[in-house]
Amino acid sequence: xxxxxxxxxxxxxxxxxxxxxxxxxxxxxxxxxxxxxxxxxxxxxxxxxxxxxxxxxxxxxxxxxxxxxxxxxxxxxxxxxxxxxxxxxxxxxxxxxxxxxxxxxxxxxxxxxxxxxxxxxxxxxxxxxxxxxxxxxxxxxxxxxxxxxxxxxxxxxxxxxxxxxxxxxxxxxxxxxxxxxxxxxxxxxxxxxxxxxxxxxxxxxxxxxxxxxxxxxxxxxxxxxxxxxxxxxxxxxxxxxxxxxxxxxxxxxxxxxxxxxxxxxxxxxxxxxxxxxxxxxxxxxxxxxxxxxxxxxxxxxxxxxxxxxxxxxxxxxxxxxxxxxxxxxxxxxxxxxxxxxxxxxxxxxxxxxxxxxxxx
Amino acid sequence: xxxxxxxxxxxxxxxxxxxxxxxxxxxxxxxxxxxxxxxxxxxxxxxxxxxxxxxxxxxxxxxxxxxxxxxxxxxxxxxxxxxxxxxxxxxxxxxxxxxxxxxxxxxxxxxxxxxxxxxxxxxxxxxxxxxxxxxxxxxxxxxxxxxxxxxxxxxxxxxxxxxxxxxxxxxxxxxxxxxxxxxxxxxxxxxxxxxxxxxxxxxxxxxxxxxxxxxxxxxxxxxxxxxxxxxxxxxxxxxxxxxxxxxxxxxxxxxxxxxxxxxxxxxxxxxxxxxxxxxxxxxxxxxxxxxxxxxxxxxxxxxxxxxxxxxxxxxxxxxxxxxxxxxxxxxxxxxxxxxxxxxxxxxxxxxxxxxxxxxxxxxxxxxxxxxxxxxxxxxxxxxxxxxxxxxxxxxxxxxxxxxxxxxxxxxxxxxxxxxxxxxxxxxxxxxxxxxxxxxxxxxxxxxxxxxxxxxxxxxxxxxxxxxxxxxxxxxxxxxxxxxxxxxxxxxxxxxxxxxxxxxxxxxxxx
Numbered sequence: 128x129x130x131x132x133x134x135x136x137x138x139x140x141x142x143x144x145x146x147x148x149x150x151x152x153x154x155x156x157x158x159x160x161x162x163x164x165x166x167x168x169x170x171x172x173x174x175x176x177x178x179x180x181x182x183x184x185x186x187x188x189x190x191x192x193x194x195x196x197x198x199x200x201x202x203x204x205x206x207x208x209x210x211x212x213x214x215x216x217x218x219x220x221x222x223x224x225x226x227x228x229x230x231x232x233x234x235x236x237x238x239x240x241x242x243x244x245x246x247x248x249x250x251x252x253x254x255x256x257x258x259x260x261x262x263x264x265x266x267x268x269x270x271x272x273x274x275x276x277x278x279x280x281x282x283x284x285x286x287x288x289x290x291x292x293x294x295x296x297x298x299x300x301x302x303x304x305x306x307x308x309x310x311x312x313x314x315x316x317x318x319x320x321x322x323x324x325x326x327x328x329x330x331x332x333x334x335x336x337x338x339x340x341x342x343x344x345x346x347x348x349x350x351x352x353x354x355x356x357x358x359x360x361x362x363x364x365x366x367x368x369x370x371x372x373x374x375x376x377x378x379x380x381x382x383x384x385x386x387x388x389x390x391x392x393x394x395x396x397x398x399x400x401x402x403x404x405x406x407x408x409x410x411x412x413x414x415x416x417x418x419x420x421x422x423x424x425x426x427x428x429x430x431x432x433x434x435x436x437x438x439x440x441x442x443x444x445x446x447x448x449x450x451x452x453x454x455x456x457x458x459x460x461x462x463x464x465x466x467x468x469x470x471x472x473x474x475x476x477x478x479x480x481x482x483x484x485x486x487x
Numbered sequence: 488x489x490x491x492x493x494x495x496x497x498x499x500x501x502x503x504x505x506x507x508x509x510x511x512x513x514x515x516x517x518x519x520x521x522x523x524x525x526x527x528x529x530x531x532x533x534x535x536x537x538x539x540x541x542x543x544x545x546x547x548x549x550x551x552x553x554x555x556x557x558x559x560x561x562x563x564x565x566x567x568x569x570x571x572x573x574x575x576x577x578x579x580x581x582x583x584x585x586x587x588x589x590x591x592x593x594x595x596x597x598x599x600x601x602x603x604x605x606x607x608x609x610x611x612x613x614x615x616x617x618x619x620x621x622x623x624x625x626x627x628x629x630x631x632x633x634x635x636x637x638x639x640x641x642x643x644x645x646x647x648x649x650x651x652x653x654x655x656x657x658x659x660x661x662x663x664x665x666x667x668x669x670x671x672x673x674x675x676x677x678x679x680x681x682x683x684x685x686x687x688x689x690x691x692x693x694x695x696x697x698x699x700x701x702x703x704x705x706x707x708x709x710x711x712x713x714x715x716x717x718x719x720x721x722x723x724x725x726x727x728x729x730x731x732x733x734x735x736x737x738x739x740x741x742x743x744x745x746x747x748x749x750x751x752x753x754x755x756x757x758x759x760x761x762x763x764x765x766x767x768x769x770x771x772x773x774x775x776x777x778x779x780x781x782x783x784x785x786x787x788x789x790x791x792x793x794x795x796x797x798x799x800x801x802x803x804x805x806x807x808x809x810x811x812x813x814x815x816x817x818x819x820x821x822x823x824x825x826x827x828x829x830x831x832x833x834x835x836x837x838x839x840x841x842x843x844x845x846x847x848x849x850x851x852x853x854x855x856x857x858x859x860x861x862x863x864x865x866x867x868x869x870x871x872x873x874x875x876x877x878x879x880x881x882x883x884x885x886x887x888x889x890x891x892x893x894x895x896x897x898x899x900x901x902x903x904x905x906x907x908x909x910x911x912x913x914x915x916x917x918x919x920x921x922x923x924x925x926x927x928x929x930x931x932x933x934x935x936x937x938x939x940x941x942x943x944x945x946x947x948x949x950x951x952x953x954x955x956x957x958x959x960x961x962x963x964x965x966x967x968x969x970x971x972x973x974x975x976x977x978x979x980x981x982x983x984x985x986x987x988x989x990x991x992x993x994x995x996x997x
Contacts, residue, residue: 135854138554138561140606140670144648153578153624153644154543155605156551164554164564165547171567179545198853411653 132206133170135199136163142193147418148186151435157186159193159203166210176219184211185221185428188383188436189297190419191332195386205341211299220299227427228300235307237294237427238262242287249319250283254355255311257457259422260326261288264457267326270482274359275324277485278368282324285314293333296341297424305342308333315350324355326478327456328388336387356455359481360394363401370484372404377475378449379407380440380463381417382456389415395477399453402480408447410440418443422458437462441470453477526574529595533577533619536587541578541625548576552602552620557610557959558865559929565860566925573600573614580625582738586706589736592619592987593705600989601732603644603675606667608866609957611679611731615991623674626738629653638697640741643674659744662689666849674737679955680729684848687772687905688779688811689745691953693728700739701727704983708738726978731955732989734982748811751779752821753841756833757793757803761785762877763831764804765902765910769873770827771808772905776820782807782844783902785880797840806833807844863921863932865959867939869948872909876902879946880912886942887916891935894918904952911952914939936960956993964994 140160143149149158156165165183168174189204197203214220215228227237235241239262254275260267268284275282291311296304311334315323325331334352338344346352362368379399385391392414399407412418420440421433441463444452451473454460464474534542543549549572554560560570574597579585592599598618605612614620623644630640632654639654639661647668654661663676664683675681676692677699683692699711701724711724727734758764761783768781784792789805808824810817825835850856858864867887871879880900887898900914916935922928940950940963950956950963965972972994979995982988990996 135859138556138860139852139854139857140556140604140667141849141853143604143670144646144668150646150649153541153622153627154548155602155622155624156545156548161551164551168550168564171564173564173567173569174547174550179547183547198850199856201854416652 130206132201132203133163133166133210135201136160136193136203136206137167138164139201141198142196145192145196145416147190147192147436147439148188148432150418151439152432156183157432159187162187162207163203166207176214181214181219181221182429184214185224185298186425186432188419188421188423188425188432190383190423191387192416192418195389195415202340208297208299208301208341211297212301213299215299221428223427224298227298227424228295228303231290231295231300231303231307235310236262236288236290239288241289250281251319251321252280252324253283253285253315253318253320253322254324255291255315255326255330256284256287256289257326257330258288258290258294259461260457263461264476267455267457267460267476267478270476270478271324271326271355273482273485274368274478277370277482278359278362283318283320285318285320285323286311289314291330291333292342293329293337294424296337298428301342305344308338308342308344312347312350316347320350322351322353324353324358326355327458328354328382328384328391329456329458331391332384332387354388354391354394355478356391356398357394360397363397369486370401370481371486373402373480373484374404375402375451376405376449377403377407377451377453378410378444378447379413380410380420380444380452380454380459381413382454382459383419383422385417386415395455398455398477398481402453402477402484407453408444408449410443410447412440412443420459420462422456422462426462433462434466438466438469441466441472444472445470451475453480525595529591529597530575532591533575533588536584536591537577537579541580543576544574549573552576552605552622553614555605555610555612556608557613557957558608558863559610559932559959560613562860562863562928562932563925566923566928568925570613571615571617573620574617576620576622578622578625582700582702582708585621585702585736585738586708588619588621589702589704589987590706593985596985597987598990599732599736599987601674601678601736603672603678604646604667604670606670606675607679607955607957609679609951609955609959611955611957611989611992613958613991615958618987621736623672623736623738630739632657632659632744634659637744637746638741639744640698640739641673642739643672643677643737645673647671647673647676654744655747658747660747661695661742662745663692663695663742665692666852673740673742677728677737677740678731679957680953681955682904682911682953684903685779685811687781688777691904693725695743696724696728696740697743698741699724699727699737701735701737703735704985704988729955729993731957731993733979733993733995734988748813748817750814750817751809751811751845752817752838753780753807753809753845754821754838755836755840755844756806756808756828757789757801757836758806758831758833759803761804764806764833765873765877767828767831767833768806768902768905768910771824772907772910774823774827775907776824777810778808778820778824778905779811780807780809781903781905785900787897788899788901797836807841809841809845858917861921861923863918863928863935864916865932865936866913866915866954867936867943868911868913868915868952868954869943869950870904870909870911870952871946871948875947876910876912879943879948880914882946883914883939883942883948886938887935890938891916891918894931895920896935958991961992961994968994
């Protein structure tokens, strides 16, 4: 599979218009075509794995734009992850990658310690907290729980501080990724969960698509994965969740991996409209062409690329004339917050903004 | 300082004699001839202009930029061989930076190869003699959208689809829809005189440009007059359209826009034979019914296309025709065209196949559906007047098929860019089992092109209609232009006396 995508993409230029790193660097090499050609050329003996080629290999953000726009559904991001796995297996992975992997192995989290919970109560409905939200943007979890209470719904919290496996897979350690993935499944099972709410498109992508496609692990059919934003939008629509009228003016930033869960585009905007009392301002790079911020593995492997990706999103938001940006994804919010002051922008979590509208 | 280094660099590698000949291109440096010192001198000067992050001599970059979308270098790489690589890659962000890069290149007499999306199929962006790849993609700003005059002014490195998205948000379109829009740049639309899918109504890219900013080979920056239609002297701006970077670098362009159409009405029809279909197309065009597309497939393509789209076998010539704009006007134009088509007894296949073609018109470019290695392929498209086009098509088809029947060559074509006076035929050859030896493959490839282009030229065709000349067709340019070629050479020499600009392309420097 990986060989096939590398071969097919090495001379294909048809996703150039959406390729985020190619766009921010204007560098032919840092496009899907360039990376595929580099790998194909290495396999033909024309290039060697060295500092230079590895810098290119780990610059790809694994955000799914190329595949989302590919008529023939070439799985290049997965192919690149597979090449990284080859590199790791040969002991050639950069130090940063090795250190990140050790951390994932040791703690089950890239950003802190995984909380190993013993569930004192079980619940059919649960909220998956995950790694970034738990460690970097916990207010999103607090807000989500308040919103669930406002829906008169009880939900257990699972996966607090747990990597879902995406990061390990993306940097080339599928065995660790499987372990992370399965740990999340097991915790949900322990809590007798039948419906799991996820906060971000990253979790949705990882559990429903990446697992089976890249890791050979399938999310159990008896635990229904539900996007939390879509869940809330329905509750507002059917009157289960009643909120005060919001007011404001902000740009909505589609989070990293948004293109991998396109069914969220409208529900998330209906939530943003609820918060603002009007439709949010839209970025140029939005919906099916939404670029990522630097929240994937590139924040570790290519911080320069990560920063440039994030700044590009903020510049795009600034160009809308908005003074603040809204986003629901904890990982994206963390990155936006790092550089937003440089653009005079305020960053607001969408779930927190919704929770502030809960009627007393 | 520069003068003395110039002597060091220039003398051993590029003699005075050769420098004064327009057909003697500048050469890239190589380590043996120039030693590390001179290379570092050039590098540091370029770095000073574009900044460290935007200059590269990295092996990976040099290899990736060593091929565009031309079959030959792709095949060469595919067989484990490296085409001639550039020495430097620079990514300037302004005409001023481009100017300084060209001045440095003139000092050291090294080639400069402008690079847009790298999507050209003719080898126009190959660093045939090494040198500096000048990637224009950082010049990607939209400067102004004028909704009253319906124009957009943008830097030349902007991506085609990204530009179109931005214009679409105002309810407008740049009516140039090439298959390469996702990867090509605005400058890449203009430099090889590109044609898009809807050119039959809206014209080629060159017909849509009002004004350009160009950096001449000596670094001089100029703007062409504010509008192209006037009587204040000759249309010198057209010199840069089709020059493919041999006369300078296009850094900005003002393009004509149109309103997004209310409707696009498409349908498919089937003619008994190609002659009748060509005549129907001619009548539709000469009566100025303004279809935005007429796509007519030859019988060989029809057989495969109809089977694929409609699921059954049909013989004849399959045509997709479309009209756009206000619904009432487009409907009337369509009705009049269908009357003409009806006179030839063509079968109306309805809207669905036409609309399906529009929706999927570029799917063919996505692998593995696209033409792909190890196949050998090439698009020998050409254009001529209505009185010659059918004869030309059959002459080329016969010549190619008869000459290469041992290779089981497939020759197909469609007629897709129509004018008041003639039509382009998009002919293509495919050899599914070419020689494995890359050297032998190159020779076979060039023999096919020789036969095809000889047939084209002998039957009143142009060697190309919209892909450009590049390296691939360079060797046919003298024959194409005949008595007029020395004029083009004199212009080239006047503009680029050191021969630094994209040597080996468009017939110059060979």
